[in-house]
Structure formats: structure tokens, C-alpha cells
Amino acid sequence: MELTAQYIADQIGGEITGDPQTKVSSVARIESAKPGTLAFLGNPKYENYIYTCRASIIIISKSFEPSSPLSATLLRVDDPYQAIASVLELFNSLKSNRKRGRSWSAKIAWSSKIGKRCYIGEGSVISKRAVIGDGAQIYPQCYIGDDVEIGANSVIYPGVKIYAGCKIGSDCIIHANAVIGADGFGFAPAPDGSYKKIPQTGNVVIENNCEIGANTTIDRASIGSTIIRQGVKIDNLVMIAHNVEIGKNTVVAGQTGFAGSVRVGEGCMFGGQVGVAGHITIADKTIIGAQTGIISNIKEEGKTLLGSPAMDAREYMKAYSIFRKLHKR
Amino acid sequence: MELTAQYIADQIGGEITGDPQTKVSSVARIESAKPGTLAFLGNPKYENYIYTCRASIIIISKSFEPSSPLSATLLRVDDPYQAIASVLELFNSLKSNRKRGRSWSAKIAWSSKIGKRCYIGEGSVISKRAVIGDGAQIYPQCYIGDDVEIGANSVIYPGVKIYAGCKIGSDCIIHANAVIGADGFGFAPAPDGSYKKIPQTGNVVIENNCEIGANTTIDRASIGSTIIRQGVKIDNLVMIAHNVEIGKNTVVAGQTGFAGSVRVGEGCMFGGQVGVAGHITIADKTIIGAQTGIISNIKEEGKTLLGSPAMDAREYMKAYSIFRKLHKR
Amino acid sequence: MELTAQYIADQIGGEITGDPQTKVSSVARIESAKPGTLAFLGNPKYENYIYTCRASIIIISKSFEPSSPLSATLLRVDDPYQAIASVLELFNSLKSNRKRGRSWSAKIAWSSKIGKRCYIGEGSVISKRAVIGDGAQIYPQCYIGDDVEIGANSVIYPGVKIYAGCKIGSDCIIHANAVIGADGFGFAPAPDGSYKKIPQTGNVVIENNCEIGANTTIDRASIGSTIIRQGVKIDNLVMIAHNVEIGKNTVVAGQTGFAGSVRVGEGCMFGGQVGVAGHITIADKTIIGAQTGIISNIKEEGKTLLGSPAMDAREYMKAYSIFRKLHKR
Numbered sequence: 001m002e003l004t005a006q007y008i009a010d011q012i013g014g015e016i017t018g019d020p021q022t023k024v025s026s027v028a029r030i031e032s033a034k035p036g037t038l039a040f041l042g043n044p045k046y047e048n049y050i051y052t053c054r055a056s057i058i059i060i061s062k063s064f065e066p067s068s069p070l071s072a073t074l075l076r077v078d079d080p081y082q083a084i085a086s087v088l089e090l091f092n093s094l095k096s097n098r099k100r101g102r103s104w105s106a107k108i109a110w111s112s113k114i115g116k117r118c119y120i121g122e123g124s125v126i127s128k129r130a131v132i133g134d135g136a137q138i139y140p141q142c143y144i145g146d147d148v149e150i151g152a153n154s155v156i157y158p159g160v161k162i163y164a165g166c167k168i169g170s171d172c173i174i175h176a177n178a179v180i181g182a183d184g185f186g187f188a189p190a191p192d193g194s195y196k197k198i199p200q201t202g203n204v205v206i207e208n209n210c211e212i213g214a215n216t217t218i219d220r221a222s223i224g225s226t227i228i229r230q231g232v233k234i235d236n237l238v239m240i241a242h243n244v245e246i247g248k249n250t251v252v253a254g255q256t257g258f259a260g261s262v263r264v265g266e267g268c269m270f271g272g273q274v275g276v277a278g279h280i281t282i283a284d285k286t287i288i289g290a291q292t293g294i295i296s297n298i299k300e301e302g303k304t305l306l307g308s309p310a311m312d313a314r315e316y317m318k319a320y321s322i323f324r325k326l327h328k329r
Numbered sequence: 330m331e332l333t334a335q336y337i338a339d340q341i342g343g344e345i346t347g348d349p350q351t352k353v354s355s356v357a358r359i360e361s362a363k364p365g366t367l368a369f370l371g372n373p374k375y376e377n378y379i380y381t382c383r384a385s386i387i388i389i390s391k392s393f394e395p396s397s398p399l400s401a402t403l404l405r406v407d408d409p410y411q412a413i414a415s416v417l418e419l420f421n422s423l424k425s426n427r428k429r430g431r432s433w434s435a436k437i438a439w440s441s442k443i444g445k446r447c448y449i450g451e452g453s454v455i456s457k458r459a460v461i462g463d464g465a466q467i468y469p470q471c472y473i474g475d476d477v478e479i480g481a482n483s484v485i486y487p488g489v490k491i492y493a494g495c496k497i498g499s500d501c502i503i504h505a506n507a508v509i510g511a512d513g514f515g516f517a518p519a520p521d522g523s524y525k526k527i528p529q530t531g532n533v534v535i536e537n538n539c540e541i542g543a544n545t546t547i548d549r550a551s552i553g554s555t556i557i558r559q560g561v562k563i564d565n566l567v568m569i570a571h572n573v574e575i576g577k578n579t580v581v582a583g584q585t586g587f588a589g590s591v592r593v594g595e596g597c598m599f600g601g602q603v604g605v606a607g608h609i610t611i612a613d614k615t616i617i618g619a620q621t622g623i624i625s626n627i628k629e630e631g632k633t634l635l636g637s638p639a640m641d642a643r644e645y646m647k648a649y650s651i652f653r654k655l656h657k658r
Numbered sequence: 659m660e661l662t663a664q665y666i667a668d669q670i671g672g673e674i675t676g677d678p679q680t681k682v683s684s685v686a687r688i689e690s691a692k693p694g695t696l697a698f699l700g701n702p703k704y705e706n707y708i709y710t711c712r713a714s715i716i717i718i719s720k721s722f723e724p725s726s727p728l729s730a731t732l733l734r735v736d737d738p739y740q741a742i743a744s745v746l747e748l749f750n751s752l753k754s755n756r757k758r759g760r761s762w763s764a765k766i767a768w769s770s771k772i773g774k775r776c777y778i779g780e781g782s783v784i785s786k787r788a789v790i791g792d793g794a795q796i797y798p799q800c801y802i803g804d805d806v807e808i809g810a811n812s813v814i815y816p817g818v819k820i821y822a823g824c825k826i827g828s829d830c831i832i833h834a835n836a837v838i839g840a841d842g843f844g845f846a847p848a849p850d851g852s853y854k855k856i857p858q859t860g861n862v863v864i865e866n867n868c869e870i871g872a873n874t875t876i877d878r879a880s881i882g883s884t885i886i887r888q889g890v891k892i893d894n895l896v897m898i899a900h901n902v903e904i905g906k907n908t909v910v911a912g913q914t915g916f917a918g919s920v921r922v923g924e925g926c927m928f929g930g931q932v933g934v935a936g937h938i939t940i941a942d943k944t945i946i947g948a949q950t951g952i953i954s955n956i957k958e959e960g961k962t963l964l965g966s967p968a969m970d971a972r973e974y975m976k977a978y979s980i981f982r983k984l985h986k987r
Contacts, residue, residue: 546873
């Protein structure tokens with residue numbers, strides 16, 4: 001299936017330079033694109049490739065001025081990343097991979113409620129009183145505990161385990177082998193040096209439009225709910241402890257961890273391998289660089305932090321540049 | 330089901346101030362408690378809430394003196410955390426969630442031995458000669474390899490994989506998708522730059538009363554056993570390499586990693602994202618702050634460490650406070 | 659089954675000091691070896707044990723000179739680690755644990771192609787058009803997506819999930835609950851503060867002779883392939899983001915993470931908990947210490963790095979030794 005530059009521009013916007021009838025059948029990386037493909041220039045680091053690129057159509061930013069003439073048909077847009085996302089969706093929508101039906105080997109409790117047009121894959125377990133929304137996709141080998149709710153059109157990839165009582169919104173994606181609702185890490189020390197388990201009686205609530213990465217773990221609250229607000233995107237191998245709340249549209253990169261009762265504001269960005277200590281509050285729009293350690297509240301919005309413990313990112317880099325030479329002074 | 334303050338005090342100890350006939354039906358967080366619930370004040374950071382809290386009963390420390398009068402019935406105890414754990418257990422014990430029976434879709438080898446009152450969930454595999462103790466709970470989709478032993482009353486949550494030959498004690502809890510007994514990371518370099526696998530022929534031994542978090546991995550020994558001693562509590566996404574030994578009653582927070590052949594003493598506490606290099610020995614009662622890196626033996630008991638490489642925690646914080654201003658000097 | 663010192667020397671090379679007819683039936687650790695076992699001295703830290711060791715045969719380096727006489731039969735080799743790997747393999751080969759046959763509870767698509775002498779375990783799913791090479795071992799509860807290819811003699815342990823379209827080479831080992839091919843973490847910000855998913859349409863390619871640890875995640879490329887080259891060994895809980903390429907024979911210890919589009923050279927060694935920022939290139943034979951953070955390209959081969967951000971490892975240790983005393987100056 002081929003799309004013309006004109007058709008793409010009609011769908012996603014942008015200005016064509018070159019032949020509007022240029023056809024492409026797939027998307028390719030700018031380094032390795034062949035004729036018949038569409039490539040894009042997002043990161044300026046890759047500018048060099050654009051002059052040798054053999055793609056038939058290249059999406060570029062309206063603000064980008066090539067330093068040599070380009071042979072490809074160009075599609076100039078405001079934001080090449082947004083545009084390429086839309087193009088990929090265009091191609092995707094033409095070969096829908098939405099699955100349907102219930103496998104005979106899935107174990108579906110009589111008291112559960114399964115919506116219309118759902119997919120329940122091989123060996124998945126839907127426990128008592130669970131409610132699965134219309135169009136939800138439960139891949140094979142998932143465990144959906146008692147009283148769990150999963151909203152419409154959410155996709156649960158193979159091997160995800162959701163403990164009893166957790167609530168997942170609509171249009172969420174949870175990747176393979178993630179664990180939602182395991183017990184929080186709560187113990188009371190006894191006089192003999194051993195630890196007594198504090199029962200973890202709460203749950204996890206994930207609102208609409210969230211994505212949770214592979215092998216990520218989100219623990220249930222000891223009392224109340226661990227809450228992931230609408231539009232939050234969480235990468236792989238992230239640890240979210242009991243009673244944490246992550247604010248709307250915050251994004252969290254891989255291997256970051258939040259200790260118990262942390263409250264994160266809206267629109268924050270976490271790099272990878274960040275650690276946040278228990279009971280910390282983080283203001284909206286905070287940006288936290290990779291490997292940072294947060295041990296005190298971030299009260300002011302929009303700061304950028306680095307270091308362990310965290311400090312202003314630019315100050316950290318300046319101090320670190322002195323640190324590098326400490327032994328030479 | 331409602332419990333009176335008197336009944337709770339009889340069960341868990343403590344002194345009542347107020348009406349001993351006050352009734353509660355559940356436990357709530359102090360920030361959001363409603364009438365008919367029981368709340369507690371553990372962390373002094375939450376003291377403010379106590380004066381506006383609408384809970385019917387509040388558990389507080391005997392040493393706590395409220396600065397204004399409180400309307401709730403108070404239960405004064407030595408340790409509010411211990412007390413709330415006991416109260417939650419009281420409520421829990423009244424609605425037991427212990428499961429029974431073997432799913433027809435579980436694959437149970439003829440040569441395995443399953444104890445009395447066990448639960449073997451859907452799609453779980455119990456391999457040859459495995460021994461499952463009385464009252465053990467194996468949730469769905471678990472893999473129990475050949476010759477594995479699991480002690481009485483242990484709970485294995487969905488998707489846990491236990492490789493052949495590993496031994497789990499009694500009263501243990503292993504959370505979803507944890508992996509016990511995968512091969513240690515052992516390779517010998519060959520002259521051509523490739524690596525030859527060193528067969529990992531040992532096992533993992535987890536003693537009684539341990540808890541292992543979701544998606545945590547504990548590798549089998551190359552020779553002998555990787556050992557988790559009695560009462561150890563391990564959080565999610567922790568990595569324990571081959572031939573490690575973790576001493577009795579040590580607790581390990583999320584995303585911490587131990588390289589091969591580390592020996593950790595008894596009663597230690599590890600924060601999150603700590604790394605310990607191979608072949609290190611750590612003395613009893615060591616406390617290690619989050620994100621610390623340990624590259625030499627800790628010989629003295631009871632130290633508190635921070636930094637990468639690790640140093641005395643207070644010294645680290647002092648040195649870091651100078652580091653923060655290095656570029657301003 | 660017993661092997662003589664002579665037989666072992668014939669198989670793996672080395673010079674015997676003592677009785678060539680000495681027999682052993684298993685391998686033991688030097689600290690706890692009993693008569694009838696074979697031990698080895700690899701790490702010089704363990705030299706003390708050699709003088710009290712009761713093993714019948716001890717493998718030592720040709721360059722090692724004992725300071726007291728030893729009673730055991732000695733086998734002197736160039737590289738004790740290589741030698742012990744070979745001895746373990748000798749013992750292993752005599753009790754093959756290769757499994758055969760297809761479980762009736764595995765779900766195998768009609769359009770898939772399963773090679774000769776394969777094992778497909780209980781509850782595993784082999785999806786449409788998947789191709790499984792001769793002698794491959796798929797343990798229980800695995801998910802092999804549409805169009806996945808797995809090469810000859812590869813071993814896929816329980817609970818591994820491989821998303822559609824990924825390619826695994828021959829003689830690979832993938833440990834339990836690893837996830838291959840989940841969506842990369844790619845989102846385009848929308849004007850209202852939410853994020854729009856960028857479809858991840860590529861795949862993961864793992865070449866021959868690789869080992870992937872338990873609960874490790876390797877994401878599919880947004881476009882093109884995430885590539886793990888021949889002979890790469892990856893430990894547990896490692897995160898490899900979309901479009902990363904890891905060069906031949908590189909080894910990566912536990913909990914390390916690579917952000918998107920990183921390119922790692924051949925023969926590199928990564929310690930645990932290292933983080934590499936997006937779009938970074940790392941030269942061949944780079945050695946990166948644990949907990950290091952890489953935020954700029956490493957252009958020169960063979961460097962050893964530490965710190966966050968990374969610098970020369972020896973320089974880091976020198977600077978850090980000053981840091982430790984900063985507050986005392």
C-alpha cells in the first residue's frame with residue numbers, strides 16, 4: 001500500500017516542496033532509507049544524513065534550512081516528531097492488529113464481567129467479579145485478580161499480573177510482565193530483631209491513557225490507594241512503592257524508583273535511574289536528570305535537578321567540573 | 330463488622346483515653362479518615378492532621394503529648410507502627426483470603442509431593458520430585474522446577490519462576506514474576522574475545538519467614554548455594570547474584586543489587602538502588618543509604634554509610650555540602 | 659560417576675602434580691571442599707583456603723607458587739577459570755538435561771514451524787508464522803509472538819515474552835521473565851501537556867550465542883531494529899531501550915540501563931547500575947565501572963571510566979579521595 005505526499009500532507013498538515021504525487025510504502029530511518037520510503041529529520045545531530053538520504057519523502061521542520069539542495073520531496077511541518085508519530089499511525093491504522101475473542105484455555109470466572117469486542121488470550125486468568133471494559137485486549141498468561149477493573153480499550157500484554165482490587169482506566173497500555181498491586185514493603189521491627197509484616201490492604205489506581213513499561217512494579221497502598229494519574233507514561237523496570245501518587249502527564253524513564261508515600265506533581269519529567277526518598281513532595285513541571293537522588297521536597301515549579309542529593313542541574317555540572325580537577329590543585 | 334476500642338486494646342495492648350465502647354469498622358489514613366474508622370499517628374510529620382482528624386479511634390505513641398484537645402478516643406501504645414500492624418491483622422484475620430484446591434489446568438508431576446490444604450492455581454507447573462509443604466499457596470502461572478522444595482504456608486504469587494533444585498522455607502512470601510535460581514552471570518574469556526559460559530550448578534536456599542518482592546531476581550550459585558537467611562525482607566526489582574549470602578533479618582529496599590559472592594551480616598538495612606561489588610563482606614547492623622556504592626569490606630558493626638564509593642554518611646553529607654559550592658569559591 | 663585427574667587433564671589440558679589416578683565425583687568451593695571433590699583457586703583472595711582444603715584435586719594457575727606443601731593432587735593450567743568452566747561442562751555433559759517433546763497444553767499456531775528435537779513446555783504460546791529452530795528449548799509459560807524467529811538450540815526459560823517480529827539467533831539463552839520487543843518509550847508532547855504515543859514499528863534482533871538475564875527488558879525499535887550482536891552477555895534486570903545496538907562480545911552486568919539509540923562497540927565491559935544517555939556512541943573495549951553515568955560519546959578505545967558524569971576511573975578515584983576530606987580543609 002502506497003501513500004502520496006499529497007495524501008500525507010492532507011492528513012497531518014505541512015507544506016510540500018517537490019512532487020506531491022511522490023509515493024512511499026513505509027517509514028525508514030534517515031541513515032538507511034531507501035527509495036520508496038519516508039524519513040524524517042528530528043534531532044539536528046543527524047543533519048549530515050539528510051544530504052545523502054535516498055528516501056523519497058523527508059519530513060523536516062519548517063525552521064530548518066538545508067545547506068545544500070535535496071533531491072527528495074520535502075514535507076515541512078512545525079514539529080517533525082509529532083508529524084512522524086502521525087505518519088506511523090496512518091500506516092498502522094491500515095493494518096489493524098486488534099485481536100478478538102476468548103481463548104478456550106483462558107480461565108474466566110463466572111462472576112466476572114467481560115465487555116464487548118474483548119480479547120482474552122491463552123492461559124489468562126480473569127478472577128471473581130473482575131470487570132473488563134469494551135474492546136480491552138488481555139494477552140496470554142495474564143493474571144487479573146478478584147475485583148480488578150480494566151477500562152475500555154486498554155491493552156494488557158502477556159504475563160502482566162494485577163493483584164486483587166486494583167483499578168486500571170481506559171486506553172491504558174501495560175507491557176509484558178509488569179506487576180500491579182503487589183504488597184508494599186512495610187514491616188514493623190520487633191524487639192528480637194525480626195520484622196512483622198504490616199498488612200497492605202489498599203490498592204493501585206491507574207487512570208486513563210497511561211502507559212506502564214515491561215517488568216515495572218507498582219505496589220498497592222498499605223491503606224488507601226497508590227495513584228497514577230491520567231496520561232502518565234512510565235518506562236520499563238520502574239519501581240513505584242506503596243501510597244505514591246504520580247501527577248497527570250508526568251513521564252518517568254527506565255529504572256527510576258519512588259519510595260513510599262512520594263507525591264509527584266503534574267507534567268514532571270524523570271530521567272532514568274532516579275531515586276526519590278519516602279514521603280517527598282515534588283512540584284509540578286520539575287525536570288530531574290538521570291541518576292539523581294531526591295531527599296528533600298521540591299517546592300518550586302519548573303526546576304531542573306541533578307546530583308545525589310539533588311541540586312540545581314547547572315550548579316551541579318559546574319561544581320562537578322571543579323570536582324574533576326580537585327586532585328590537581 | 331465492628332470492633333470496640335476495648336476489644337482492640339485487649340488484643341494488642343495499650344491504654345484507652347476516652348470511651349472504650351467506641352466502634353470502628355476499618356482502618357484509614359490520618360489525612361482522610363472518616364467517623365467509624367481507626368487512624369494512627371506514626372510519623373511526627375503528620376502531627377498536624379491529628380487535630381482535624383475525624384477518625385473515631387486514633388492510635389498514638391505513649392510519649393506523644395497533643396498540643397490541643399482531641400475528640401477521638403485515643404489508644405496509647407509503645408510503638409504505633411507495631412500496633413497498626415496488629416490492628417490490620419485483626420481485621421484481616423476476620424476475612425481470610427487463604428485459597429484451597431488444585432486447578433485442573435495446573436500441571437502437577439506424578440513424582441511431586443503436595444502437602445495438605447495447598448492451593449495450586451491455574452496453569453502452574455509443579456515439576457518432578459518437587460515437594461510443596463502443607464498449606465502452601467501457589468498462585469496461577471508459576472513454574473516450580475524439578476526437585477524444588479517449598480515449605481509450609483509459603484505464598485507464591487502469580488508468575489514466579491523457581492528453577493530446578495532451589496529450596497524455599499516455610500512462611501515465606503514471594504511476589505509476582507520474581508525469578509529464583511536463574512543462572513549466575515559467570516563467563517570465562519576466550520582468546521578470541523568471546524566468552525565461554527561457566528555452568529552454574531548450585532542452587533538458591535531461602536530460609537523461613539522471608540519476603541521477596543515482585544520482579545526481584547536471585548541467581549543460583551555457580552557451585553554451592555546462594556543463601557537468604559531467616560527473616561530477610563527484600564523489596565521489588567532487587568538483583569542478588571550467584572553465591573551471595575544475606576544474613577538473618579536484613580532488609581533490602583527496591584532496585585538494590587549485590588554482585589557475586591557478597592556476604593551481608595545480620596540485621597543490616599539497605600536503602601534503594603544501592604550497589605555492592607563482588608566478594609565484599611558487610612558487618613552486622615550496617616545501615617546503607619540509597620544509591621550508595623560499596624567497593625570495600627565493612628568490618629565494623631553498626632555503621633551508617635553513603636556515597637559511591639561509600640563513606641560514613643554524616644561525613645558524606647558534610648563533604649557534599651562543600652561540593653555544592655565548589656564553583657563559588 | 660568418578661573422573662580421574664588423568665582423564666580431566668586429557669580433556670582440558672594442564673600438568674598434573676601428584677597421583678594421576680586420583681578420583682573425584684563433583685566440584686566444590688575451595689572453602690568447603692570435601693575429599694572426593696575437585697576445587698580451584700581462581701581469585702588470589704582465597705589463597706589461604708588452599709592450605710587447609712580437603713579437596714582431592716585442586717586446579718591452580720601455572721604461575722601460582724604455594725608457600726607451603728599441598729596434599730591434594732594439583733592440576734596446573736594457564737587459566738583456572740577457563741579450566742573450571744570446562745570441568746563443570748564435563749560433569750554436565752554426562753547428565754544431559756535437554757528436554758524433548760511438545761506439551762499438550764502448549765498453544766502452537768498451525769502456521770508456525772517447529773524444528774526437530776524441540777521442547778515446547780506447558781502453557782507456552784507459539785503464534786502465527788513463528789519459526790523455532792532445531793533443538794530449541796521453550797520452557798513453560800513463554801509467549802512467542804507472530805513472526806518471531808528463534809534459532810537452533812536456543813533455550814528460552816519460563817515466562818519469557820517475545821513480542822511479534824523479533825529475531826533470536828542460535829545457541830542463545832534467555833532467562834525467565836525477560837521481555838524482548840516491548841514498545842520503546844517514545845512519545846511526542848502535545849500542546850495541552852499530554853503525550854501522544856509514537857508507534858514503535860521496528861523489532862529486536864539478537865544474534866547467535868547471546869545470553870540475556872532474568873527480568874531484563876529489550877525494547878523494539880521505533881523504526882528498524884534494536885540489535886544485540888553475536889556473543890553479547892547481558893545480566894538480570896538490564897534495560898535496553900529502542901534502537902540501541904550492542905557490539906559483539908560486550909558484557910553488561912545487572913541493572914544497567916541504555917537509553918534510546920545508544921551504540922556500544924565490541925568487547926566492552928559494563929559494571930552494574932551503569933546508565934547511558936540517549937544517542938551516545940561508545941568505542942570498542944571500553945570498561946565502565948559500576949554506577950557510572952555516561953552522557954557524552956567515548957571516542958577512544960580501551961578507556962576505563964567511573965563517575966556520574968563519567969571520567970577516567972583513576973582520576974575519579976583520586977578526585978573522590980579529596981572529596982572525602984573537603985569538609986576538613
